[in-house]
Amino acid sequence: MGQILSSAWALFLGLMLLMVGNGLQGTLLGVRGEIEGFSTFQMSVVMSAYFAGFLGGSRMAPEMIRRVGHVRVFAALASLISAVLILYPALAHPVAWALGRVVIGFCFSGVYVTAESWINNAADNENRGKALSLYMIVQMTGIVSAQGLLLVADPSGYVLFVIPSVLVSISFAPILLSISPTPAFDTAKPLAIKELLELSPLGCMGMFLLGGVFAAQFGMAAVYGGEVGLTLPQISLFVASFYLGALLLQYPLGWISDRMDRRVLIMLVAAGAGVGACVAMVFGMRFEILLASAFVIGGTSNPLYSLLVAYTNDFLEPDDMAAASGGLVFINGVGAIMGPLITGWVMQVSGPQGYFLIIAVLMLALAAYAAYRMTQRPPVAAEDTTAYTPVMASATPVALEVALEYAIDSANEEEDAQNESN
Secondary structure: OHHHHHHHHHHHHHHHHHHHHHHHHHHHHHHHHHHHOOOHHHHHHHHHHHHHHHHHHHHHHHHHHHHHOHHHHHHHHHHHHHHHHHHOOOOOOHHHHHHHHHHHHHHHHHHHHHHHHHHHHHOOOOOHHHHHHHHHHHHHHHHHHHHHHOOOOOOOOOHHHHHHHHHHHHHHHHHHOOOOOOOOOOOOOOOOHHHHHHHOHHHHHHHHHHHHHHHHHHHHHHHHHHHOOOOHHHHHHHHHHHHHHHHHHHHHHHHHHOOOOHHHHHHHHHHHHHHHHHHHHHHOOOHHHHHHHHHHHHHHHHHHHHHHHHHHHOOOOHHHHHHHHHHHHHHHHHHHHHHHHHHHHHHHHHOOOHHHHHHHHHHHHHHHHHHHHOOOOOOOOHHHOOOOOOOOOOOOHHHHHHHHHHHHHHHHHHHHHHHHHO
């Protein structure tokens, strides 16, 4: 880990600043929207717009990079992000915010594609797994740290919008000024969705449902906090709890998944998230229970993303895994676009507790479908499964391809070791 950090510290520092900026703007808009008097459904449209832009960016950014190169794409997109962040308080209207979120989602997706390809270039077969782990830790740490910045100024003013703009503006300085060479760039053509559905119905359905859950966490948590009357420090802790859970439970669940039928673990983890959401829905008026529920939901839903990717790969040939990653990201992105819209509509109809109602329904539906799929297909033997690799639910196809490359390398090394021992 130290070797990776010493050789690519500028890249990870830039990514940390990007994640702080992104994490702060998402929560800040939820709080500021309440101050501006936007309705819950209007805010759900604003939050959904980010994921629409992100999905479009993940599909268009590779071609942009091939045409003009990593450096120009990175600098141009980061500059656009910085500009839009400054415009939010000046154009306090739901339509303007939604358009801004589309642009920001598109730009962040392109920036992540660029940065993730740099990470892959900085790593080799021996330390690629550690590089991915460090990338995920940096992402989580940046988002959690961002919630603390929410308390440094009044959210009804301009300062909190200036902070993420400045952070994003300076984030690409250490990356672009580092001595890391510009990597070659190529991505696999996505596998057809129909073919992917036939190969792994649970993987596809799970990614779709999980997209809605993740989008609700990332986009609507602050909106929920404002509607139930949480103070600004409480909203900050509430949002941070989702990501702390994801960071702390990712690796234990991954270790378990390599040693048992992954469908059983998917069912249990999804059911745990559903129960956590039900507890918050009933007892969420007690803040400590609300924090514990957020920790459980974040700590189960985020690792589920990596679990579903690993489970899908169990039914793929190594040559098809990279192609499948694009399809999985697309399915997850469609769910993420719909998640805030449905959540906002339910919250407007049934009240703030509709936030946890949607999460509970989606996660319990995933648990039930995993249980059903166990009756339709025999389990894959633990020794025949692909390695679990932790990946954030906001990953682009590039990050997934890097993770899959690591899983394939690990499998090949284990096979070579077994052949030598025999």
